Amino acid sequence: MESASSIQLAVLDDDPIFLEYISAMLGHGGDMEITQASNGQQLLRALKAGPMDCVLVDYNLGAENGLNIAETIRATIPNAPPIVMLTGGGSERTAVKAFRSGFSDYVSKRDLNKHELVTAIRSAVGTRKKAQSETIEADLIKKRLQFDNVTGLYGAQFMQERLGEFTGRRAPSAFGIVLIKLRNLAQIRASLGHIAGDRLLHNFAKRLNLATHAGDLCGSLDDDGFLYLIDRDVDARTISECCRRLAQELTLEVNLDRSVVQIIPAIGAAMAPADGTDPVALIQAAQQALDTAAANGKPFGTAFAEAAAAVGASSQPDASTSPERDRAEPSLINERDERRAERRQRVFKRGTMYLRQGDAVIDCTVRNLSAAGALLRVDIYFAAPDRFDLLVVGSGNKRAVETKWQSGNDIGVQFLKGSE
Amino acid sequence: MSPSNVPATSMEARMAALKERFIEDTLLQTCELERLAACLAQPGDKADVRQEIGRIAHRLAGRAGIFAFSVLTARASELEHFVLSHRSDADLRGLTETVAPEIRRVIRDDEAGCGVVEGPKDGPGSDGS
Numbered sequence: 001m002e003s004a005s006s007i008q009l010a011v012l013d014d015d016p017i018f019l020e021y022i023s024a025m026l027g028h029g030g031d032m033e034i035t036q037a038s039n040g041q042q043l044l045r046a047l048k049a050g051p052m053d054c055v056l057v058d059y060n061l062g063a064e065n066g067l068n069i070a071e072t073i074r075a076t077i078p079n080a081p082p083i084v085m086l087t088g089g090g091s092e093r094t095a096v097k098a099f100r101s102g103f104s105d106y107v108s109k110r111d112l113n114k115h116e117l118v119t120a121i122r123s124a125v126g127t128r129k130k131a132q133s134e135t136i137e138a139d140l141i142k143k144r145l146q147f148d149n150v151t152g153l154y155g156a157q158f159m160q161e162r163l164g165e166f167t168g169r170r171a172p173s174a175f176g177i178v179l180i181k182l183r184n185l186a187q188i189r190a191s192l193g194h195i196a197g198d199r200l201l202h203n204f205a206k207r208l209n210l211a212t213h214a215g216d217l218c219g220s221l222d223d224d225g226f227l228y229l230i231d232r233d234v235d236a237r238t239i240s241e242c243c244r245r246l247a248q249e250l251t252l253e254v255n256l257d258r259s260v261v262q263i264i265p266a267i268g269a270a271m272a273p274a275d276g277t278d279p280v281a282l283i284q285a286a287q288q289a290l291d292t293a294a295a296n297g298k299p300f301g302t303a304f305a306e307a308a309a310a311v312g313a314s315s316q317p318d319a320s321t322s323p324e325r326d327r328a329e330p331s332l333i334n335e336r337d338e339r340r341a342e343r344r345q346r347v348f349k350r351g352t353m354y355l356r357q358g359d360a361v362i363d364c365t366v367r368n369l370s371a372a373g374a375l376l377r378v379d380i381y382f383a384a385p386d387r388f389d390l391l392v393v394g395s396g397n398k399r400a401v402e403t404k405w406q407s408g409n410d411i412g413v414q415f416l417k418g419s420e
Numbered sequence: 421m422s423p424s425n426v427p428a429t430s431m432e433a434r435m436a437a438l439k440e441r442f443i444e445d446t447l448l449q450t451c452e453l454e455r456l457a458a459c460l461a462q463p464g465d466k467a468d469v470r471q472e473i474g475r476i477a478h479r480l481a482g483r484a485g486i487f488a489f490s491v492l493t494a495r496a497s498e499l500e501h502f503v504l505s506h507r508s509d510a511d512l513r514g515l516t517e518t519v520a521p522e523i524r525r526v527i528r529d530d531e532a533g534c535g536v537v538e539g540p541k542d543g544p545g546s547d548g549s
Contacts, residue, residue: 017442018483024434060478088482109482110493 012037013058040069052081059087082124143383151205152408154219163279176239178228179286181266185224211249247299267300275303354389373414457516474503
């Protein structure tokens with residue numbers, strides 16, 4: 001009987017009797033599913049048709065050679081499976097060649113030992129699985145490091161690196177930076193404590209994430225500041241317009257336990273290359289604009305010439321929305337709604353996320369659910385992997401999902417086709 | 421076939437069928453070895469003949485062991501080694517003409533039930549299945 005965890009093994013041998021024998025012997029226990037190939041072309045077709053856990057290749061294939069075939073596999077098959085060499089010759093020289101060519105193991109045909117062969121295959125598969133899970137672990141850690149634990153947005157290091165990339169481009173192109181700070185964060189921390197300050201920052205970051213365009217980069221810059229990088233439609237008018245909109249949308253009241261806290265953002269913008277050509281100069285220019293605006297009681301300031309005076313840089317935030325603005329900067333909330341094929345229904349069910357083939361299990365709340373996807377909320381922030389399995393408690397089987405977006409503890413996922 | 425010779429499991433049946441194929445193919449290849457040995461006595465370039473002897477010997481050495489014909493593995497390996505080490509046509513012919521009847525004898529003995537059985541270590545059937 002074939003089990004879900006059976007090893008998918010491709011065997012290449014030009015001797016049909018030996019091929020049949022090996023397939024019968026290894027497939028007999030039911031824990032290996034064998035795909036036979038009698039030449040390199042057949043093997044490559046099999047590897048392209050579906051994932052294999054391991055490949056068993058005869059060294060001497062008449063017109064072909066196991067070493068060359070292994071090289072072709074590694075050159076043409078992404079994430080190539082480990083390859084175990086079978087050889088009739090059995091010379092030490094061949095064994096050395098095999099290991100130098102990256103074969104996982106080497107088994108002699110002439111005094112074939114089933115246990116030895118099975119051990120070699122299992123060991124190769126196990127080593128590969130371990131390497132893969134280490135890679136996934138490293139990717140998760142790397143991804144986690146990209147995000148700020150408090151805000152759920154990109155972390156300061158990531159944003160500094162992106163800014164460095166923007167300024168370091170060989171063919172410099174215009175881009176804008178917007179520096180956003182909470183004017184009264186220090187006071188709030190002093191009076192309500194750091195935990196309350198972090199919660200406030202988290203709420204502010206969520207609102208900021210919604211207010212910025214999905215195609216732009218936005219993340220933490222330091223303890224109380226955010227950086228927004230704009231590299232599309234860059235001119236003084238659009239950046240000023242963007243600052244005005246941010247000032248409107250980020251002026252809000254937040255309930256912290258029994259206190260209602262008024263958040264007032266301080267915003268400063270600068271443009272490259274006009275206001276600076278390196279990260280330090282640009283941030284300084286934006287900071288200076290921010291300080292000047294704050295000192296003058298203005299909602300935002302720009303380092304570049306105020307070509308956008310008409311959009312109301314010196315006026316108070318205006319709740320009205322111009323048609324022009326709708327064309328230039330569509331609201332992210334609307335955009336996310338358009339991305340969704342169907343309306344989701346609020347369900348508030350318990351869910352379980354199975355990461356890394358079930359090695360890690362995380363409970364979540366399924367807040368919205370539709371035929372196409374779901375909105376999940378986790379209790380503790382972590383960077384969701386690109387893909388994982390989701391079980392909505394009480395609604396059947398696990399389904400494979402793809403992470404479409406993440407904002408802090410909220411994760412939007414899409415069900416993958418064929419995962420029902 | 422007497423009831424005691426009926427294979428107990430489909431695995432044994434599969435192995436029995438494979439062994440049957442092996443024997444048939446090996447006897448055909450033995451005829452071919454004898455023909456090639458005769459060719460070695462002819463004048464002219466023998467590279468293709470030697471290569472073909474090497475190919476047959478290599479394949480026989482590889483597959484004979486799995487059906488408990490360890491003697492054939494050893495003799496075929498020796499023949500292959502003669503080809504790979506560029507022994508003279510006369511030497512190769514002599515060995516080929518010696519090995520061919522040995523192959524027939526070993527197979528005949530096995531069919532008669534008096535062959536020396538040294539199957540593959542831990543091969544199919546040796547695990548109790």
